[in-house]
Amino acid sequence: MSVNGQSATGPQESTSPAATGATPSVRRAVIVGGNRIPFARSGGAYTKSSNQDMLTAALDGLIARFGLQDERIGEVAAGAVLKHSRDFNLTREAVLGSALSAETPAYDLQQACATGLETVLGLANKIKLGQIDSAIAGGVDSASDAPIAVSEGLRGVLLDLSRAKTLPQRLQVLSRLRPKDLAPDAPSTGEPRTGLSMGEHQALTTAQWNISRESQDELAFNSHRNLAAAYDAGFFDDLLTPYRGLAKDSNLRADTTLEKLATLKPVFGKGLGAEATMTAGNSTPLTDGASTVLLASEEWAQAHDLPMLATVVDGEAAAVDFVHGKDGLLMAPAFAVPRLLARNGLTLDDFDFFEIHEAFAGTVLSTLAAWEDEDFGRTRLGLDGAFGSIDRAKLNVNGSSLAAGHPFAATGGRIVASLAKMLQAQGHVNGRPARGLISICAAGGQGVVAILEAA
């Protein structure tokens, strides 16, 4: 068995792919289950809900599902990408408003769209090291209740005003105010260093990898079809708790067709010269929502008579230099996954499920195209050839962000809990635990990926 960070220690004795993460000195971290609220398109059912409201609701649903009332959890970590400055202790405040013991510590974490998955990995590591026995990872985002800041000019005036002591001083400070300072500063999804929106960045990558409109629409269609089928099968009965009258993700279009998707006009990449292929149908909409995942040591789960769905095997973060155009903004997972798999002695053939976050259909397809590209494999990944390809039948089998929507920090928790349930249902494959790969791209040219195995 290889040890984290020590894959270069020679050939393995075992011929079967190595299950890693468990060494004599490090115990296992298991996923007990999860809960999220249905995701709502921005401006919809959760327009009047704050991040704290939604995170508290997701926590309370988790507490009810697993009987955690008044339980002191080892630690709760969650975060939001779009965050009000007053929410500096968002997660702790949500814990205090929930049915958990008020003695449960909590911290906020923020890594753009990878926030949710990173909370899972960080807390799982604490459990593995024996620092805590139980944890709740989570994430929340509201594009509806986004913070609006005052302009830099007005902010400077207001701060100076609070420091001014006399009336003349105050008047002098106020005299600096100009009409343009009164315009609010709304948040944008644009990258600070390039000024380009995420969609425009992806459009560059989509064009670079020659991803066709048809293949993007097909991925979007599959996402909706798979998510709708999962709802019909009752898959989400123990993963989701309704909120504010919503019992299903409001972005889901169970009746969409390839023909309907083909009629949508492109919204990104219209000025690139090449054919614009990215539409509102194959891009995720702005979404509100929250998700949580209950993690534990095996002993804690057993002592509390709780299920163990999957183990958190390993995780990896990567970042790319998109600023100078070396790689696409959302391509970091294309690097993170090969590193993670090499460390664990695995190839893409050793997985039963692939959960690749659908920020845009083009993101998923560009990543897969890069892995299948010989030149990319040799020059960028340092391999002998292409990294490999995946069996598309194993990709996002219960739908992903294109259908469910993507409340940035909440996506990680959605994927982890769903995948853990799929892995448990699958049980063992060829004498080894069923295995799943999670890949999430994030703003700032980052990506976080992880391996889960059936417990």
Next chain:
Amino acid sequence: MTDTYTRLVSQGLGKDLAKRLGLPVPAVLRRYTPGQPLVTGPVLVQGSTPGADELAATLLSWNLDVRRHAVPREKLGAIILVLDGLATPEDLERPVLSAAASLRDLGPGARFITVSRPAAEAGDPAEAAARQGVDGFVRSLAKELRAGATANGIVLADDVQTTSPSALGALRFFLSGRSAFVDGQFLTVSSANGTLPADSDRPLAGKVAVVTGAARGIGAAIARTLHRDGATLVLVDIPAAGDHLAAVANEVHGTALQLDISRADAGQRILEHTLQRHGHLDILVHNAGITRDKLLANMDHARWNAVLDINIAAQLRINDALLASDHFRGAPRIVSVASTSGIAGNRGQTNYAASKGGVMGMVRATAPLLAARGGTINAVAPGFIETEMTARIPFAVREVGRRLNALQQGGLPSDVAEAIAFLASDAAGGINGDILRVCGQNLVGA
């Protein structure tokens, strides 16, 4: 949802006005809270049989203020009329009229309880006539009592003593505020099974109970009452009601199981969840139910099938799954929620009444199967209960439905829950296959 009228006429000017105008003056009922005394005053035990003596001795051992003879003008908490030795209708006269002399001494919220034998087990026609006479007597007296006082009866199988566990359990239930909205009804004790609880304020301590339809209304009240009585809860409701279900679960420290009980594997899912989390399943409360009202002439298949499937077919399937399991043993309990609609009928509710009638048939036929494993199955049939559902009934119709019972008011969800909690307890181990109405004695049909 609150009965404003009852509040208005229960005191001061409103009370005075209602009396002068001859309007109904419903009493504020005496309802149970933990730690409360069993009765509001002395208990008069009438009857001269050995069973009456034994019962009086037991009540004394509970430190109740027991009287064998009425003390003139002393306010009473209850009259217990023991009629377990009736041979002919003539035997009714002496004890009944003796008790009658004390009726005016019954205080507010007092209890009148008979203890008698089943007519069906009588040795001859005269004995059967005497026994059946008790039935009509109690139901009529219940309609005469005022100020929240109720009259109910306990029917003991011939081989069951007046001091058997469930005779005493039923007596405690009727004496207490737990039976506030039960009036003019009988509980039949068919065996000497059952045990009285060590702590009468936590009779369900150590029990694991599953409640379906627990997200709101009567189901949520059942969850709260079983929790108060010490049970650990698994609360079931459809996924779409999951937010309300989670709130109730967190309130009562239970677990929420989002599950459509009409699914074929619902029983299995309930068992798996409950056994994994709690190791055993002791009590199942079939509360989930729906209405899809329509006159029969306008009834369609969808409305008919949805009601029949959820209200009775699902209960049958879940019972089958539990009875097939080795884990539903050791005095298990099933309590179903039926309805007075299933007894007396209700215009526009042919589907609902058929399903609730079905529940009662199912309960009677399943009783022997439960008895074989030391358990029981019973049903509670609520009348007009103040819920979100009845709050949507048009005002005039609602007001009529509310007042047309001996207590002149609607019951509360907790009144139904109290009856269920009693039937789910060890003290009700001798009561099996019975239907208890919680209806304030509806004036029509029941």
